[in-house]
Each structure stands twice: as structure tokens, then as C-alpha cells.
Amino acid sequence: MDRRKSIKSIILGGVAGGLAINGCKPGTEGEAGAAEALVQEEKHFGRTPEEKELLKKLYAEQFFNEHEMATLGVLCALILPANGTYGSATDAGVPDFIEFMAKDIPAYQTPLQGGLMWLDHKSNKDYGVEFKTATEAQQKEILDAIAFPDKENPTYEQQFFSLIRNLTVTGYYTSKEGIEDLGYKGNSPNVWDGVPEDVLAKHGKSYDPEWLAKCVDQSKRNDMAEWDDEGNLLT
Amino acid sequence: MQIKESSEIYDVIIVGSGAGGGMATKQLADAGLNVAVVEAGPFFDPADPKTMNQLKWNYESPRRGANTTRAFGEFDAAYGGWEIEGEPYTHEPGTEFHWFRSHMLGGRTNHWGRISLRFGPKDFKGKTRDGHGDDWPIGYEDVKPYYDKVDKLIGVFGTNEGLENDPDGFFLPPPKPRLHEIFYINGAKKAGIPTIPGRLSMLTKRINTERGVCFYCGQCSRSCSVYADFSSGSCLIFPAQKNGGRIKLYVNCVVREVTTNEEGKATGVSYISKDDRKEYKLRGKVVVLAASACSSARILLNSKSKQHPNGLGNSSDLVGKYLHDSTGASRAAFVPALMNRKVSYNEDGVGSNHVYSPWWGDNSKLDFPRGYHIEVGGGMKMPGYGFSFNPNEFNKFFGLKVGGYGDSLRDDVKKYYGSVLGVAGRGESIARKENYCEIDPTTVDQFGIPVLKFNYKWSDLELKQAKHMQDTFEEIFHNIGAEPLGDKPGKDRDYGLEAPGRIIHEVGTTRMGNDPKTSVTNKFNQLHDVDNVFIVDAGPFTSQADKNCTWTILALSWRASDYIIEQLKQQNI
Known part of the structure; x- marks a missing residue:
């Protein structure tokens, strides 16, 4: 048996055992619980194998x-x-x-x-x-x-x-x-293009025009960047 | 059993795939060399949907983003952390050092803050400046051409401000400040502290056709699936592979030592494969260590032989010495003027501050020798685990009752959402021989490799700098009518100075210099003792600056790679 399969069966076994002990839980919930564990296993959000194992273990406990x-x-x-x-x-x-x-x-x-x-x-x-x-x-x-x-x-x-x-x-x-x-x-x-005017006004703030002049012109964000030899952006 | 040895002889073996290793891989493979990259962790591509965390909601995780398994939260990209099971490190009693390791292709570049600051002319000449520490054997003029090339290759936004010690570069345009950042700019200005647009390696404009442009999710710490931020895999190693480079990736392989021959020259490395837990050998003409300042020092110290009884490159007895991290202290405040915010817009922005304050002070008038810069945090962030703990704690500032329950809690949460401003100082400490890592002869890791023992203490100079940070933070808060949170950390709490290692800017363990008696590497990151071994992580830094170290690692790794190519051509190594 490969390692992954054996972990799967151990975890599923754990869920079933846990439900048997908590006999007061209605059967439908038990099935839903096991199904949820399976769904979670397939759900991808960057987990390492160790982290996945921890999640399975915690799901299997009540x-x-x-x-x-x-x-x-x-x-x-x-x-x-x-x-x-x-x-x-x-x-x-x-x-x-x-x-x-x-x-x-x-x-x-x-x-x-x-x-x-x-x-x-x-x-x-x-x-x-x-x-x-x-x-x-x-x-x-x-x-x-x-x-x-x-x-x-x-x-x-x-x-x-x-x-x-x-x-x-x-x-x-x-x-x-x-x-x-x-x-x-x-x-x-x-595309972040600064704090909306009405929000600035509500908080009594404004942008410094000099500062704004240095910021990205979002209409040109897809233009390839080019500089002169002094580091001045040309595009 | 016998250790299996590769039949192939690589031109270069690179140990580690973070900023330094990635840059060396790119430059050396682009030059046509046959390269092996040995990485302790698994393969990682930020674009792979199976390992991707970008744009996930916290409710997709049962712990809602809590940091149970990852120090910086569930969705942080780094595999590893402050402690790694089976790979311990120890301390000299009474001293402290925290060591963050990320074992994966790209290393810590997958999750870092992307604050990408050049060192300035003064930063290379610390001793000349104030008598503390030592000067680098090189100056800003040596590194500038490489900073320029790194800017263009990888992309960094910022502005040319003409500041003496915060040099201009080839910048992409910065994003506009967020609302809390406007408050910060105003408060700092009143205190006489200049603020300028942040300098971070995210693409606010296209720089090539391979990488996407930033879409402002604020999640660089999760690693960007369209490669709009810098990580070593997406920006260096994968492009080098696409270029047709001869690159063999050895992942899940932990290097134990550099092997040497009778003449004392390096012949390759030995490593343990995590997959079968067996030891292997790779042969190469040149070995480039880029495993991180402390890991590379560990490999050198563990590479003992008849020719190098004190460890490789350690005739000076300085490998591991002069370990130093950035200083760091922070404070947060409640800003009443940021209450009752309109949530009509998305202000995630890029993954870190859009503005910052480079060091402004005159140390000749202060009681500490080096400066710090200030980073800014806050805003209407995505709620994760810990969001609105103590939802109406700020009621105390208005004489209102704190606590309670019921539908009114909803109003409290919304009233105070986005009203906290955080500031953090990141400064330069002095490199000291007395702060070091060494091999602990009593402890091995799960691969049988002796581990590091740390010995690190801050001095009064760093404490005085932290005190200055705390005073500055309060002044800025006062200027914007903000209420500092918690008690101001005083002497009893080291003025809030983070323990050594916590800022994750550790450098200096194989410092460069002209004299082989007082330095480990020369000005081209080459071991004085062994000419075919180079260190291209932050180990060769003679000193830190009040800057983050990554941009300098990249520039120096590129510079060292050029030197390696040249030396190979001339058959000198």
C-alpha cells in the first residue's frame, strides 16, 4: 500500500471511530462529516504534506x-x-x-x-x-x-x-x-489609483500634487518601461 | 554503504535558490555554464494552482488564516519558519537569536516584503564614517552598475529623489499613497521627518512579456501567481531555464559539506536526499554557496578536512563571526480621524507600504552611530484570524464602556475598521566579532549534520537607537492626534527592540575584506582560502545598512557571477 493511501484509510478510520464513540450524533451528520473531510482533502490552498496531515487529523477529531x-x-x-x-x-x-x-x-x-x-x-x-x-x-x-x-x-x-x-x-x-x-x-x-475624492474629503485630506505627479499613470501600466541613461522613465 | 557520486562534472554547483542563488543561476546559466542548483526544500512555482495561496479567502481555511503552522499566517508562502522539526539550532545560555528558514525553491524570496533598497555610499564605509565596525573593501561605485542592472532585470518602483545615501535608480512609478499613509506623511513632516514613495520590487508597469503587471491584491507575502513581484523562481531561475540554460535542479536535497581534494580545492558537495535519506555527492568545478548567511557558514564549518581542519575557508577563524541582523522596533496607534471609514473602495494596494521614511538624522548629534528607516502599515485589510479581537477596546479613549455583546458589536467593528496606524523602524546594528554562530558539537539534525549554536547580544548602541525610534513614533502619533496603543516600551523592555534575528536580515558570517586574516571572502565574494568557492548570500556583507539586504545580495551575486565567468575563461579557477 502506498503511503498516501494508507494515511487516507487511517484518517477515514479515525472519522468513523470518532462517530461510533459519539453515538449520540445522528448518522446523517456522520456521513456529512466524512464527506467534508474528503472535500477538504481535495481542496487546494498551498499546504505542505505535513500541513495536510495535520488538517486531516484535526478534522477527524471532535x-x-x-x-x-x-x-x-x-x-x-x-x-x-x-x-x-x-x-x-x-x-x-x-x-x-x-x-x-x-x-x-x-x-x-x-x-x-x-x-x-x-x-x-x-x-x-x-x-x-x-x-x-x-x-x-x-x-x-x-x-x-x-x-x-x-x-x-x-x-x-x-x-x-x-x-x-x-x-x-x-x-x-x-x-x-x-x-x-x-x-x-x-x-x-x-487597479489601485488612489483614495477616492469623496473619501479624501470626508477625512479632510488631499494629495500633494507634486507627489501625485511621480505616481504611476495607470493608463500606461501595460506599456513597456523604458528609461534614459539617467534613470528617467520615458514610457 | 558507499556514497553515490554523480558522473557528471558540473561547471558550477549552486547551493540554495533564494535571491543570491537565483541570481547566480541566472547569470551563470545565461553564460552557457552547466549548472546544478541544490535546494533543501521542494520545487515551488508561484503560478501552480495546487500550491497557490494568492486570492484565497480566509474562510477557505478552517483556521481562518491563523499562524498555527506558518509564523506569518496560514497563507504566507514560506515553507519553514522559526523552528523546523528535526532541524534544531541551539543557543549559548543567556543569548538570543531567532532564525527564520524557508526551505523551498526560491527560499525566503517567496514571502518577503519586497522592500528593495540600495545601500548608499556611506553604508560601505562605516568605519571611516564613525569609527565603528569596518569598511567594506568595495564602495558604492563598484556596486552601482549592478544595482542598475538589477533594477532593470527585476523591476522596482520608487522615485529618484537625489538623496545622498539613498541613491537614485531605474525605477518604475510608485502607487499613490493610501489614506492612512497620507496621515503618516503629514505627521512625519511635522516632526521634520521626510517621507518618500516606497521602493519595492513589484511591477507597476510591464518590464517584459514574461511577467504580469501588479493587480494590487496586497498579497506579495503569498507569492504572486502572475510573477508581478520578485521571487527568485519566477524572476531568475525559470527565465534562465526558458533561455535554454543548462540547469539541473536538485530539490529536497540538504547539503552537508563542500568536498575537497588533496590540494584543498573544492570538488563538489555532498548532500542528503530527503526523499530516500541517503547521502550523495555532486562534482563541480566551482561551488557557489547561497544557502543564507548562517546556513552557508554552517556548511563551511562542517566541511572539515586534512587541508582545512578548522572548516573550509576558516583559516581566519571568522566564519560565523560578525553575525548581525537589522534592528527593529514598532508601535501602533489608534487614529480617531480614521474612524467610520467609507468601505466603498479596495485599498489593498501592493503587499507593503506605498511610502516610507529613509533615515533623516545626523548621527553626530545623536548618542548612537547608525540610522533606521520607518515602514508604515494600516488600512482596511482583509479580515483574518484575530480580526476585531476586543472589537470596542478603543471605546476607552472616549470614556465609553468596553465589552458587551449583541448587534451593537457590529457597529463597533465598523466604526473602528481601518483606524489603526502601525509604524516600524528598521535600522543598522554594528557588526561585532562577539556575535556569532558556530557548530554545536553536541547536537545533530535529523540528517546527522551538526547544527548551529548562536551567541548574540545587542549592545547599548542598538538600545539607544530603539529608544530614539520609540520617541519618534510617539511624536508622529501626537502630530496626527493618534492614541498610541499599549504602554511605551521603556528600558525594562529594551525599548521594544526585537530580539536578534527577528527582522530576518541576518548578514556578515563570511564577511568580505582585503586581508585574509580579518575576513573570509575577498571583494568578489570568493573565499580567501579556496579560490573555487564563492558565497553569494548575505554572508559576505561587511556591514548591514539601514536598508533591507536583498537588493544588495542580488547586485553582489551578479557581480560575483561575472567574476566567476571571467575567471573560468582565464582558467584561473
């Missing part, structure tokens, strides 16, 4: 259990709820992103898992229900107490909230939906 994932779903949607235009952070797939990051950066594991358990403990104590099934008013009452960290000595509950909030916001704004929400226009071929 860190949060079903209850924790459901709690994350509720929590992420409270941190960034749907509004009239865009869905919630949960709709944008942030819980899955956090699941992956917990495996990718293991230092996150204990604070995240411990924080989620604390949420349930607090909710059970105050309201007699787990956090995910508490009313929205009850959930917010819990969050209000930990969402504004002490500047000098944030408590562990506050640190947990800041971590989950950071991961939620970054997860959302790096998603397709979040980028559209933000309005970022880049990551596409274009």
Missing part, C-alpha cells in the same frame, strides 16, 4: 460534545444575533470554527470547556435550567455580569467571555457573510 456545541450555538447567536440584513454568528458557522480552533490551539480547550460548564452551573443555580434552555432574558442576565471585564483584574468568568466573544467576532467577520456585512472590497484583482 472536541466539544453535542451539548457543548448546542450551548455554543446559543451563545454565539447572543453575542452576534441576526439583524434585519444578516444572520447570526451561529448562522455563519461560528460554532464549527470555534470547535476547530479549540483543536488547533489546544490552550483554548480548558478555558472554553470550563467556561461553558460554568455557564450551566450559573444558570442551574439561578434558574434551575441549563444555559441553552434558559429564557433569553435569563441568559442575558448571566452574560451582562461577565461581558464588561475589569480592566486590571478580569475574573475567570470575564476572561472566558472575552475569549468566546473574540472568537465569535473574528469567526463571523472572516466568514463569507461577515465579509459582506463589513463591506470589505479587496482580495480581488483591480
Whole structure:
């Protein structure tokens, strides 16, 4: 058996085994998971063989259990709820992103898992229900107490909230939906020809004409560069 | 088992395929020589869709661009990093050096910032200037013709400003400044600091029919699929191959040592193939080391023989000595005037700053001897992992509550998007014999090759320079009404001076000079001790400058290649 095939079968075996242990997961999700792993394997974004192996290994693992994932779903949607235009952070797939990051950066594991358990403990104590099934008013009452960290000595509950909030916001704004929400226009071929006039005006700035005169004339960008002997550009 | 030896005798064996190795490959192959290039990493072509990262979205990666496996983020082009599994390096206790290696065709040129600065006349004559360090055995006039040729061959944008120590060249026109850069220009001007258009090796205009023109994605660190930025593969090695050059690429091959004969002359190299982990030998008439300043020093020091008991080219005992990196310190600030930005346009621009401040100071009036330039960062960048951590932290500047959750976070993120300005100083340190790398006799890598041990400490001069940087940064921020972020790094934090190696401009380990007792190479990058071995990475730099080193590596490699061709013709080597 060649090495690549054997890695593939080990990874697929790992996925199947993981699902068998997490028997509570519905079968359809398991198939979807295995399929996703395959799709990811074929997806090309400049990975070295070692990096590909790490990705496969991480995909094959499940860190949060079903209850924790459901709690994350509720929590992420409270941190960034749907509004009239865009869905919630949960709709944008942030819980899955956090699941992956917990495996990718293991230092996150204990604070995240411990924080989620604390949420349930607090909710059970105050309201007699787990956090995910508490009313929205009850959930917010819990969050209000930990969402504004002490500047000098944030408590562990506050640190947990800041971590989950950071991961939620970054997860959302790096998603397709979040980028559209933000309005970022880049990551596409274009021709930079300076800050638009209305933007300069808004910030009370203008270009120095002397400086501009030195800059590229984008209408000539495809003309072959030629210089005189002194280094003056002729084209 | 016996080490397998090649039957072919190459004219030249080039070790390493980064800036120096790529240029030597291009020049020597173009001259008709039969060349072998030995590269420790795999083949890499920025245009290959299978390894391409350009224009990928962060959501195409499950970690959204986090730097778990690559120090500069998931999509950075460099294969390698500060630590490479199975290839360690060690330190003298109490000293620090960080060593960034990129093992792939093209090496670190695939991901670098492309800031392409010529050294100026003063930079070659440090000792004459202020008594520190040593003068180079050559001057600007020796290198100028090669800088000119490099400008035209590879392409660099910038402007002729007539500055004494930041010489003019053959520049492509620069891109217009971005919004935050206009703020920087104004703030620096008020502080008496000149700012000029950046000088970077990206094609803002066509220079040949082989390479594309920049399309302003800002992702040079991912390596450009249309070859609009400089990387050694796309601009030197592939064109030399297309020219019909006789070039044999040995990839995934780690050079252990330079082999020598009874007369002490080099006969080739021995290497370990990563594919079968066996040792091989290549034979060549000339060996050109371009493995990076520290890797080439390591190869020399490991090339011990009866004729060269102290390592090859090391009769002076200076191989590995005078290791020095650029100084670096930085600071960021929140610019209230850059709040609530219109996101109506794409300001990715080129992959680094469109403007910079070359060194402006008069060191005779300062308490440190050499200068630094300032690089500028900021803008409405593509969100990646870490984006909007602490989304409303800047509320503190307005007496507003920091924290919270809910739909209002969306407003906070948009309010502050693109409002941070970053500045970074990159300066010259003094080359010192006391800062060095050597072979660690107690440690080998996974290929059985003894590894490097580093011994490097900054002196007071570099600390004073860093203090000056921090004071300057605050003045510029003040001038534009910006709020510096975090505490100003003071003496207790070395004024924010980055540890040696962090700027990845390490040079000096095989320094050039006229006296074989006080230098390793002569003024043509040739070992004093062995005339058919040349070093064309940054090892032969007698001193750094307040410039990035790549353009000088390229110019000197071209110059050394011309010399090799001439010497071969005259049958001197």
C-alpha cells in the first residue's frame, strides 16, 4: 500500500471511530462529516504534506460534545444575533470554527470547556435550567455580569467571555457573510489609483500634487518601461 | 554503504535558490555554464494552482488564516519558519537569536516584503564614517552598475529623489499613497521627518512579456501567481531555464559539506536526499554557496578536512563571526480621524507600504552611530484570524464602556475598521566579532549534520537607537492626534527592540575584506582560502545598512557571477 493511501484509510478510520464513540450524533451528520473531510482533502490552498496531515487529523477529531456545541450555538447567536440584513454568528458557522480552533490551539480547550460548564452551573443555580434552555432574558442576565471585564483584574468568568466573544467576532467577520456585512472590497484583482475624492474629503485630506505627479499613470501600466541613461522613465 | 557520486562534472554547483542563488543561476546559466542548483526544500512555482495561496479567502481555511503552522499566517508562502522539526539550532545560555528558514525553491524570496533598497555610499564605509565596525573593501561605485542592472532585470518602483545615501535608480512609478499613509506623511513632516514613495520590487508597469503587471491584491507575502513581484523562481531561475540554460535542479536535497581534494580545492558537495535519506555527492568545478548567511557558514564549518581542519575557508577563524541582523522596533496607534471609514473602495494596494521614511538624522548629534528607516502599515485589510479581537477596546479613549455583546458589536467593528496606524523602524546594528554562530558539537539534525549554536547580544548602541525610534513614533502619533496603543516600551523592555534575528536580515558570517586574516571572502565574494568557492548570500556583507539586504545580495551575486565567468575563461579557477 502506498503511503498516501494508507494515511487516507487511517484518517477515514479515525472519522468513523470518532462517530461510533459519539453515538449520540445522528448518522446523517456522520456521513456529512466524512464527506467534508474528503472535500477538504481535495481542496487546494498551498499546504505542505505535513500541513495536510495535520488538517486531516484535526478534522477527524471532535472536541466539544453535542451539548457543548448546542450551548455554543446559543451563545454565539447572543453575542452576534441576526439583524434585519444578516444572520447570526451561529448562522455563519461560528460554532464549527470555534470547535476547530479549540483543536488547533489546544490552550483554548480548558478555558472554553470550563467556561461553558460554568455557564450551566450559573444558570442551574439561578434558574434551575441549563444555559441553552434558559429564557433569553435569563441568559442575558448571566452574560451582562461577565461581558464588561475589569480592566486590571478580569475574573475567570470575564476572561472566558472575552475569549468566546473574540472568537465569535473574528469567526463571523472572516466568514463569507461577515465579509459582506463589513463591506470589505479587496482580495480581488483591480487597479489601485488612489483614495477616492469623496473619501479624501470626508477625512479632510488631499494629495500633494507634486507627489501625485511621480505616481504611476495607470493608463500606461501595460506599456513597456523604458528609461534614459539617467534613470528617467520615458514610457 | 558507499556514497553515490554523480558522473557528471558540473561547471558550477549552486547551493540554495533564494535571491543570491537565483541570481547566480541566472547569470551563470545565461553564460552557457552547466549548472546544478541544490535546494533543501521542494520545487515551488508561484503560478501552480495546487500550491497557490494568492486570492484565497480566509474562510477557505478552517483556521481562518491563523499562524498555527506558518509564523506569518496560514497563507504566507514560506515553507519553514522559526523552528523546523528535526532541524534544531541551539543557543549559548543567556543569548538570543531567532532564525527564520524557508526551505523551498526560491527560499525566503517567496514571502518577503519586497522592500528593495540600495545601500548608499556611506553604508560601505562605516568605519571611516564613525569609527565603528569596518569598511567594506568595495564602495558604492563598484556596486552601482549592478544595482542598475538589477533594477532593470527585476523591476522596482520608487522615485529618484537625489538623496545622498539613498541613491537614485531605474525605477518604475510608485502607487499613490493610501489614506492612512497620507496621515503618516503629514505627521512625519511635522516632526521634520521626510517621507518618500516606497521602493519595492513589484511591477507597476510591464518590464517584459514574461511577467504580469501588479493587480494590487496586497498579497506579495503569498507569492504572486502572475510573477508581478520578485521571487527568485519566477524572476531568475525559470527565465534562465526558458533561455535554454543548462540547469539541473536538485530539490529536497540538504547539503552537508563542500568536498575537497588533496590540494584543498573544492570538488563538489555532498548532500542528503530527503526523499530516500541517503547521502550523495555532486562534482563541480566551482561551488557557489547561497544557502543564507548562517546556513552557508554552517556548511563551511562542517566541511572539515586534512587541508582545512578548522572548516573550509576558516583559516581566519571568522566564519560565523560578525553575525548581525537589522534592528527593529514598532508601535501602533489608534487614529480617531480614521474612524467610520467609507468601505466603498479596495485599498489593498501592493503587499507593503506605498511610502516610507529613509533615515533623516545626523548621527553626530545623536548618542548612537547608525540610522533606521520607518515602514508604515494600516488600512482596511482583509479580515483574518484575530480580526476585531476586543472589537470596542478603543471605546476607552472616549470614556465609553468596553465589552458587551449583541448587534451593537457590529457597529463597533465598523466604526473602528481601518483606524489603526502601525509604524516600524528598521535600522543598522554594528557588526561585532562577539556575535556569532558556530557548530554545536553536541547536537545533530535529523540528517546527522551538526547544527548551529548562536551567541548574540545587542549592545547599548542598538538600545539607544530603539529608544530614539520609540520617541519618534510617539511624536508622529501626537502630530496626527493618534492614541498610541499599549504602554511605551521603556528600558525594562529594551525599548521594544526585537530580539536578534527577528527582522530576518541576518548578514556578515563570511564577511568580505582585503586581508585574509580579518575576513573570509575577498571583494568578489570568493573565499580567501579556496579560490573555487564563492558565497553569494548575505554572508559576505561587511556591514548591514539601514536598508533591507536583498537588493544588495542580488547586485553582489551578479557581480560575483561575472567574476566567476571571467575567471573560468582565464582558467584561473
